[in-house]
Amino acid sequence: MARANGGGSEIGGDRRPLCVSLGVMSLAAARVCLSRYRIRIPRLHRSLNPSHMDVVLSEPAPDKLQVLPHIQYVTAEHLAPGTVASNPLDQFRGWFKDAIESGKVDEAEAMSLSTATPNGIPSARIVLLKQVDARGFVFFTNYTSRKSQEIIANPHAALVFYWREIHKSVRVVGRVEKITREESDEYFQSRPLGSRLGAWASKQSSVIPEDAIEARLQRVSERFGENVPTPEFWGGWRVVPE
Numbered sequence: 737m738a739r740a741n742g743g744g745s746e747i748g749g750d751r752r753p754l755c756v757s758l759g760v761m762s763l764a765a766a767r768v769c770l771s772r773y774r775i776r777i778p779r780l781h782r783s784l785n786p787s788h789m790d791v792v793l794s795e796p797a798p799d800k801l802q803v804l805p806h807i808q809y810v811t812a813e814h815l816a817p818g819t820v821a822s823n824p825l826d827q828f829r830g831w832f833k834d835a836i837e838s839g840k841v842d843e844a845e846a847m848s849l850s851t852a853t854p855n856g857i858p859s860a861r862i863v864l865l866k867q868v869d870a871r872g873f874v875f876f877t878n879y880t881s882r883k884s885q886e887i888i889a890n891p892h893a894a895l896v897f898y899w900r901e902i903h904k905s906v907r908v909v910g911r912v913e914k915i916t917r918e919e920s921d922e923y924f925q926s927r928p929l930g931s932r933l934g935a936w937a938s939k940q941s942s943v944i945p946e947d948a949i950e951a952r953l954q955r956v957s958e959r960f961g962e963n964v965p966t967p968e969f970w971g972g973w974r975v976v977p978e
């Protein structure tokens with residue numbers, strides 16, 4: 737058994753499930769459990785703070801990994817018609833700023849992007865939000881990648897942001913449109929040199945040997961120097977909420 741996220745404590749033996757949900761047990765029951773099984777709980781766990789989530793894994797069989805019930809977080813905040821912005825985009829902006837300004841959320845701009853083939857086979861991956869305005873949510877990628885091919889064939893997508901540390905998640909569903917060449921160009925040219933060369937050197941959604949990437953990087957670096965043009969096969973997509 738292992739605890740992820742909380743760090744440090746390990747519980748062994750078959751009696752594991754008895755003690756894993758200390759945070760939702762009564763304090764007395766938890767104490768009995770702790771002493772009976774001689775479990776050492778790091779400081780964070782010892783506080784039995786119900787807002788601390790902690791993932792407890794069990795491996796009851798060699799081929800099975802399962803996540804046991806763990807502490808549910810509670811938050812004083814709740815959504816109510818009076819506190820939600822009438823425009824969902826304003827609500828998004830507010831929460832996005834909260835996530836950044838909290839200083840607690842790493843990569844608040846990371847979002848899951850789901851696409852699907854025309855016959856409905858879905859796929860998802862993480863991409864980074866780069867721009868958002870009344871027109872929609874923009875990310876950048878290689879236009880030959882699987883996600884782009886799916887978008888070309890079926891221009892709909894869903895995004896999910898999850899900001900665990902501030903207890904928020906947002907889903908955006910909409911159609912997808914290509915941004916203009918000028919917009920892609922403007923963003924591409926703002927990227928660091930290594931990223932610009934990387935866009936030329938890496939073929940997304942395909943397997944390339946490590947040394948082949950190095951060799952390609954070397955070639956594009958010799959070809960372009962510091963003036964790296966925006967590749968035709970690279971640019972932005974905008975998810976327009978519907």
Ligand SMILES: Cc1cc2nc3c(=O)[nH]c(=O)nc-3n(C[C@H](O)[C@H](O)[C@H](O)COP(=O)(O)O)c2cc1C
Pocket residue numbers: 843846859860861862863864865875876877878881882883884940941
């Ligand atoms: C934190 C994070 C951010 C990422 N951001 C991007 C991104 O902005 N654009 C992109 O094309 N891929 C990004 N990736 C890589 C994608 O998740 C994915 O592996 C790659 O784009 C190929 O996806 P596809 O084969 O489904 O097209 C990111 C991955 C991670 C882990």
